[in-house]
Amino acid sequence: MASSGKSKLLCLDSLPVEILYRILDHLDGHSIILSFRYVCKKFAAVTNTYSRYELDFTSVSKTDCHTICRTIKPENVTGLSLSNGDMTPGQISLFLSLVNIDRYTKLRSLTLLDIDDEHLQRLLSHLTGSRLLTSLSIKFRGTESAVASAQVSATISQATLQRLEFDMRSSAVSQIRWSTNFTLHYLKITECTFEQFCIILDHSPNLRTLVLRTGISDSIHETISKLYPQLTSLSFNDAGIFQPLGELKSILSITPSLKYLKVIVLISSECLFDGSEWESIIGAYLPRLNRFEFFFTLPNITNYNSLDLQSRMARYRTPFWIETKRWNVVCTFDPTMHRILVYSTPMCLISYSFKSRYRKKSISIPFTITNFKMDLDIVSAMSVPVTTEQQPISSNYDWFENVTDLTVQIDGLNLPDPFDLFPKSVDPSFIVKLSLPILCYARSIRNTITNVVALLERVYNVRSLSIFYRRSRNCPMVDIYRIYAVLPPHIIHLTIEIMSVDDMEMIFERLVYLTSFTFVLSVHTKSSTAYIEWLRDNITDFTHVIDGNRIYVWLGNYRKKRKEFIVGSKRMKLSQNS
Template sequence: MTTTYNLSLLNLPVEILHHILDYVDTSTIFLSLYDVCTYFQAVVKAYSQYRIDFCSISKLYFHRICRIIQPETILSLTLSDDNRTPGQIKLFLSLFNINQFTRLFSLHFIDIDDKDLYTVLRSSLTSTLTSLRIIWRECHCPSVETLDLLSITLAQLNLHRLELKTASYAITKMVWPRQYTLKHLTLMYITHRQYCTILGQTPELQRLTFNHCSMHEVEATIVPTFYELLTSLTLTDSRMSINGLVSILILTPCLTYLKILGLPDAFEAVADGSFWEKFIRSNLTHLVQFQFYFTNMYYISYTSRDVQSLVSRFRTSFWLQEKQWFITCDYIDYLNQVMLYTIPLCNPDFTYESEMQKISYSTNSNLIHDGSIMTNDVRNLNMTLTKLITSTATENDDLSSDYVFRNVTKLTIDVDQDWSINYVQHLSNIVDLSRMENFTFNPDLNPALIDGTIDSISTLMALSANLSTLAIHPYSSSSDGSMLIKELYNIIPHHIKYLEITIRDIDSMKMILDHHEHLWSLTLLASSDQALPWTEFIEELKNRKRDFTYWQSYYSLHIWLNHAERLFQ
């Protein structure tokens, strides 16, 4: 006799359903499962392991989730005021007090306004926090009052991870508290003195990352102390001289991982393989992995022999056999730019140049031709469609099916000439368009050059099924190029959620709103030769009875739109 089982999620006990929810993203839980039936609503409300990330969410979905969530069930919370969700943090703080979230172990703020951060810090963060991330809005420096409050807050918490990013040296004014539990730290814009202070105040620190690291002044009066627990150091966008690098590396002799991305003051000194070999042998004897990407800050004119000479210093047994660290050096003649980097590439941002545009030598020629390994970490790719690329497009039409950059999700293209459909085919050999999420186009609207470009851009976006973000920054090398802006607006596909565009007047904004009500966010940039009265734009949105939040600067207006709650008369 055959037994028939009625299999249904509704028959499962709550404990099993909660275990299933551990593997389901928050949006699916609140926006899909919650509305299935009253039983699922009860299951969702009783679940207490939520990790909520409000980055890039639509305003409509944000409101829906906020109506459902219970603060005591949230373990991780990320709020963002970036271009996709401007005004989100202030809106969230109007709905909740941050001290209601008593079980948080992770709290992240992206592009936060300093006043909003001050409000948060005054609310007393929960003692359960082990991870805190604060990225100030680019045009906002932290105030002394906020930094004082932050210092007090950090002293009260037992953090394991901390990230503080601000686009100025204001953070150096903060009194750094003693933190015995901190193991991972990320900072921006610090001085040599503060670097030494931080290492002294965080005795258990294991991983340290500095962004925009310069340290032009090395304080000789500081007595050097060695910090032997720090095993990982990353310096990105570093402007340091070789003396600056030595001054901080010599303090951390137990590093096993070192990564440096930068534009050093004196390129040739930092790019000297012989120096690094001697320094590592003497001071970093535990180093297992060394990654770097150096490019010149100032004018350099190289010949093929110069590039070969630079690479030759990395052909010793130390580099090739003992460490097996391989490098490539590219010299771009028309830019007078030299790039020296370890392979595989360790820089997530890369500018693609055709082989005909550069002089290139490597210590491992086999590795540089393996695209799946060489460029695996590149996420953001920049390229210019020049006549030189035109000359190589035909040659590369027979490229293998393997992409040159397989993991790129953001592509920036300068369109400086008539762009034919052949470019789309050439581009599809370079990147996997199915993975593309973000396009930035900088097209020349000169009618004499743009013939075919708009159709090609439209075709490219149609081939990119996962594309959600589009930035268009048109310019014109002729006086009548602005006539073609309307044509650009018309090719914006309806699967675009986030749009950034350069405009000249409010009529341009009206045209976008009339034809693209599906947008989740809109960033408007004023043309480089003028600022715009954004008050008029905001009034236009109010007159249209749009639900929105925003923030503005002198040359930009960032709007978070509720794409489904437009109220008509």
């Protein structure tokens, strides 16, 4: 910046503290404490006084968890996310042992994932009477209990709570004591009955958004004359096998103010495919609807008829769809899965399963992709929406791009060359999470492992890897050990089956950046004791959870312990890596 003939350089550390606070509002707590804080003394002082920390521990290393808990003053934390998931097993118990939860007096947002009743009760009892909490999200590792439902009831009755995500089914919903006037604006639950749907709306005059992970769990036989105009957004994220369209009509007829509607039905009935019927319902009951996202599949199509597909598509080519609403719809046939798909674009699925046909052999490779973007020619760079019938899906699935999460089901009997394993638009360099369920057979085990090894060499940016074996009788493990030798060394989370303690040691020698892992014990393993003893003897800092035949481990400052031995009168230490 030029001023009075002199050049001045505006440095970040010269900014007022208030501006730095606003910058920190856009950074996560992990970056603030572990990076920004160490730039200079001023920044360190700013992080000590900053009072709007939103801490997300759901994917941090155990070492970083210790550092953050030790550094940040609890009263400066406004948001907190904890998880006992596969990547951070035992985290919630560790967190409660490191901090005094009663000092977290400024919490406005709390997320608890894979939590058990004991820890939920302890955390929510701390929040009873809080006038600051506005957002609460709870996901249980097992099934929610009556105790948990009662505790949640007491919490959500607080006057300030505006957002609630609760992983509960209709049986738990029935145990919630709904107060007269909930302040909720956003509610996400697993499912509810139609009666519970109406009760929730009766007691939530401010509710704008309702998300059901599945759908209405019972048949609808009654007619409701009361309207619920407060609801503006309604989502059924995975309605499974949906009831007749008339039942969905019963729900929509009492929510006339909807501006957004989302319906995903992976096993649909014929009636859901009828664009004319949807046009009639929307016109009659949803005059304000401006965004409609849907995905319907009609399975078990044995006799594909392109004329039938054109007939279905014609019902989405009316002025209502193209001119009035300007909604894009695709109708296509999937020959590998024998199903018809009708969906709005961009595709509203989070995860999608399909098969990619191998060109040189009469086999198909099953895939599941997550966190993808869709690039359809019919919607790219268009100012006016176009509804189209797409030709039967190609074996390459050209419209999928930037896939980051991929599951490849590998059948060892008919595994093709790895070069053709990926769909055309799935770039291996984008994959950060990879799952490989593998069927191994004795007669083809070497070819199977060769293909898996080649696949692993292509996904060089993968950070989370899961490998599941299903072996036929007499299938040797010696070839499977070849996979251990080519595991990408930069992996931070691993799920894999092991046969012995030696397997565990082999993996630790290879993967030096691991922050968590899940070891699936072989069916021949009777006890996990030897594995836990090895960890205690060799790893300096870890927490673990045992669930059935799985050992979930969260690693701290991972390094092998140093063994002591006596030489003469002197005590010496020798690293096991020596």
